[in-house]
Amino acid sequence: MNSDERFRELINAWCSGDLxxxxxxxxxxxxxxxxxxxxxxxxxxxxxxALRATSVVPEFIGQPIRRPWQSYAVASLTAAFAALLACVFIFWPARPGVIATVTGKAGAVLWTGDGGEVIHDLDAGDAIGGGTLETLAADAWAEFAFPDGTTMAVSGNSAITISEQQGQKIMRLREGSLSVDAAEQPAGLPMLLMTPSAEARVLGTQFNVSADDFTTRVTVNEGLVEVERLADGSVQDVPENHLVIAALEGETEFKAVPRRGFVETWKSDLPRDRRYGEWRSPIDGLPGAQQARPMLWQKNQEKPLLLHVASIDPSPKDSPPVRLTSGTRLQIRGRLNRGHRVFFGLTTLHAEGGFAGKYLFTTPIETDHDAGFEVEVPIEKFKREKESFPSSPLGLELADFWALTIEKNVGLEIIEVELLK
Amino acid sequence: METEFQAKFDDGEVFVRYFSKYEGNVRAFVASLLHDWSAVDEVVQAASLVMWRKFDQFDRSGPESGFLNWAFMIARFEVLKYRSRIARDRLVFSDDVQQLLDAEAESVAATQSEREHALQDCLKKLKPAQRELIEATYGSGVSIKDASNTLGRTPTALYKALARIRDSLQICIERALTKTLTEEKT
Structure with a gap:
């Protein structure tokens, strides 16, 4: 039996449920x-x-026979159609101008339309017009697509306002992380991406942006992005495999520089790498630490969950990207007032690409006599949050690390995180 | 209000037309991601209702084929939801294999109507006994075991016979699709 015959045999057996x-x-x-x-x-x-959908004897009846399931589907739709017609005299909201479609999301995501409409339960397939999309927790993520094929993903604590004016896409990333895969934009109508400290003009490219109130980092993987530093109006062209940092202060150099090669090990440098949480300075012999900050997660109409979250950026400024490889493990040192379950997470990017996925590891933690803890987790132990993400974080780049507790404030603090090989 | 009523009525007609046209593609797409046919039925039904509810959000200014991409996206989401709430089927592939199939399923499912046409021609080329066997197993929706009792054959013999028929149908369909593609190019 040759290999093709063997594959067919295996596939047949799978189809028959006899494998x-x-x-x-x-x-x-x-x-x-x-x-x-x-x-x-x-x-x-x-x-x-196809075999299940059509008759094997069409020549006897002139047209394919519909299978029972097709009747059920049509009946369901007919019933839904009838229900809709019955309801149509009730107020029907005017359809806003559709700009993009949600293609995936996880965690706490909030949509506020320009008309004031607030939606907690956005779902894949939902159309969105002008408005603001917020991902409200470290483990949250949302992806949306435009009719021209442009896709964007926001993750972590991020807020982006989306609008379109006469065919020109205009985005305002108030804070957080955004990954853009932009299709070629119409001539003279580049996509505008604004942050508190920079403005980028995009014609068609793949790039990632992270921004807070003072600093914006633009990393270009393909194509070219023109970035203006708002503090002084100076402009840099950022070609592929380069990044630029636009800061409001004048100390950080505003210049496109090549992306540095990736590293496989990393050690946090707090408070420099702090992304979300409060920095507590060293005191009474205790090391400085990043304290988790409270955050409410409200899903649909359910009772909101109180989270306490701390997150860390492993590649601030122009630090090299951190790639997650086989055989590495995360060592996390921190403090808790008392033993409690802690969730640790990773946000990842494709190597030299856009948003890849979020991965989670959770464990109950017991503290030692001075309330400290140390946990070591092999990277393989982190499990993806959604089936649509790559099955393992191996080979991906680390965009941020976070730790959180749910409901109770147990004084979670992160002292240091290290990726060891 | 009358205009709104008419608009929604028109929406319904357009949706039913689109969905009828592309239902086979959506079903083939879902079937490539789930093993159990009752699960396929359930997911397609759920996806069709989501599409119906959200049809006013579907951008109809683009080409009609955009409906298929939109429908695949919703169906994929419904498959994920189904998988997350149902215990693992023994024949479900591991996550990485499932992802690989997921990534390529759309391109195969997109040609489902052509496949169904080709199937009709290929079925005619089967011997009467083979057609009877296909009708007994696929047409009535009974299990292989029940079909084997009806036909007076052992389940093993039936599996083997069905596998041979599937192989010949598959080869016939692929030839027909390749021929159509070549003709379109020339």
Missing amino acids: DESSLSELEENLRQSPDTRRLFLEYRATES
């Missing part, structure tokens, strides 16, 4: 390794679907 464990592993390995086998599998599955 033992070793054959399933063999099929999986083939699917993993071979694009041709994947294609063959999908084609078999599509043919199965």
Whole structure:
């Protein structure tokens, strides 16, 4: 039996539900390794679907027979249609001008439309017009797509206002992290991305932005982005594999510099790397630490959850990107008033690319006599938050690290985080 | 109000037309991501209702094919929701393999109507006994075991016979699709 026949045999057995464990592993390995086998599998599955959808004897009746499930689907839709017609005399909100469509989200995401409409439960497929999208927690994330193919992902504690004027996309990132994969923009109508300290003009490119009240970092992976530092109006062209930092203060040099090669180990430098949380200076022999700040997470109409969150940026300023590789582990040192469950998370980017996914590890923590704790977690132990994210963080770049507790304030503080090999 | 009523009525007609046209594609897409056919039915049904609820948000100013991309996106989300609430099926692939299939499923499912047309021609080329076997297993929706009792054959023999028929149908369909593609290019 040649390999093609063997693949077909395995796929047939899978379709029939008649595959033992070793054959399933063999099929999986083939699917993993071979694009041709994947294609063959999908084609078999599509043919199965077609077989279930149409009659095998159309010549006797002149047209395909509809299967029972199709009747159910049509019946469901007919019922929904009838219900809609019955309700149509009730006030129907005017449809706002659609700018983009939500393509994925996780965690606490809030949409406030220009008309004041507030939505807590945005879902994939929802259309959004002008307004502000906020991801409200360290583990939150939202992705949206424009009709021209441009996609954007915001994550962590971020807020972006989206608008479109005469075909020109205008974004304002108030704070947080944004990853943009921009399709080619119409001539004379570059996408404008504004932050508190910079303005970027984009014609078509892949780049990542992080911003707070004083500093904006633009990292370009493909194409070219023109960045203006608002403090003095100076402009830098940022080509691919370069980054620029636009700060309101005059000490940080405003110049496009090549992205530095990645590193596989990293040690936090607090308070410099602080992203969310309060810095507590060393006192009474205790080391300085980043204290978790409270944050409310309200999902739909459910009772809000109180979180205490601290997050850290591993690549501030022009530090090299931190790549997560096999055999590495995170060592986290911190303090808690008392033993409690703590959630640790990673936000990741594709290597030299955009947003990749969020990964989580949770464990109950017992403290020692001076309320300190130390946890070591192999990177492989972090599990993705959504199935749509890559299955493992290995090979991805670390965009931020966060730690949080839920409901109780147990005085979570992070003293130091280190990625060890 | 009358205008709004008419607009929603028109919406419904357009939606039913779109959905009828592309339902097979959506079903093929979902079927490539889930093993169990009752799960496929459930997810397609759930996805169709979400599409219906959100149809006023679908941008109809673009090409009609945009509906298919939009429908795939909603169906994918419904598959993920289904997977997250249902215990693992023994035949579900590991996450990384599932992702690889997920990434390529749309391109195969996008040609489902052509596949269905080709299938009709290929079914005609089967021997009567083979067609009867296909009708007995796919047409009535019974299990292989029940079909084997009805047909007086062992389940193993039926599996093997069905596998041979699937293989020949698959090869026939791929040839037909390749031929269509070549003709379109020339």
